[in-house]
Amino acid sequence: MKIIDAALEIYDDLGEPDDIALPSIAFWMETKIGKLNSLIGSCYTLDNHQISPELDIEEAAILEEMYRIRYYEGKINENLGAAGTSVIEVNDGDSKIRLASKTEVARYYDSQKKDAIKSLADLVFAYNNSHSGPRSVDFSQD
Numbered sequence: 001m002k003i004i005d006a007a008l009e010i011y012d013d014l015g016e017p018d019d020i021a022l023p024s025i026a027f028w029m030e031t032k033i034g035k036l037n038s039l040i041g042s043c044y045t046l047d048n049h050q051i052s053p054e055l056d057i058e059e060a061a062i063l064e065e066m067y068r069i070r071y072y073e074g075k076i077n078e079n080l081g082a083a084g085t086s087v088i089e090v091n092d093g094d095s096k097i098r099l100a101s102k103t104e105v106a107r108y109y110d111s112q113k114k115d116a117i118k119s120l121a122d123l124v125f126a127y128n129n130s131h132s133g134p135r136s137v138d139f140s141q142d
Contacts, residue, residue, distance in 0.1 A: 001054065001055045001056065001057060001060045002050075002051075002054065002055075003026050003029050003030060003049070003050075003051055003055070004022075004026050005060075006029060006055065006060040006063055006064055007022055007023075007025040007026040007029055008022060009060075009064060010025050010064050010067050010068070011025055013064075013068075014068075014071060020071070025067060026049075028067060028070065029063050029067060030046055030049065030051075032063065032066055032067075033045070033046050033051060035066065036059065036062060036063055036066070039062065039124050040059065040062065040124060040127050040128060040131070041128070041131075042059065044059070058123070058127050058130075059127075061123055062120065062123050062124060062127065065116055065119050065120040065123055066120060068112075068113075068116040068119075069113055069116045069117055069120065072109045072110070072112045072113035072116060073113060075105075075106075075109040075112075076106045076109045076110055076113065079102040079103070079105045079106035079109065080102065080103065080106045
């Protein structure tokens, strides 16, 4: 899988947000190849915006989860900057309007971030277990 394809998947999964652009996701992913190598013991390299060898689906999923954590951290910081009003709810007949405070929104993103961290840990664990190679045990007697 190419880095731009993984970036497009992230962009789509996040609901095509207006506050980020596809090239910025791809660039961020390129800069995190070293961290990916550290997490899963791989040897990916980057040359002229090409990752070598090409990412498999598993590695791309790990990079995607790493980006989600970064995305939610940004959203948390964005909403904690000037924490303001409390929750306001207005009812008029069958209509209901609810405005949430920035801290409530930040709590939502914090929950999403925690889910992404757990998902990343699970993905890395599964990857490392499936790529650890067979172990041979010699049960022969001398």
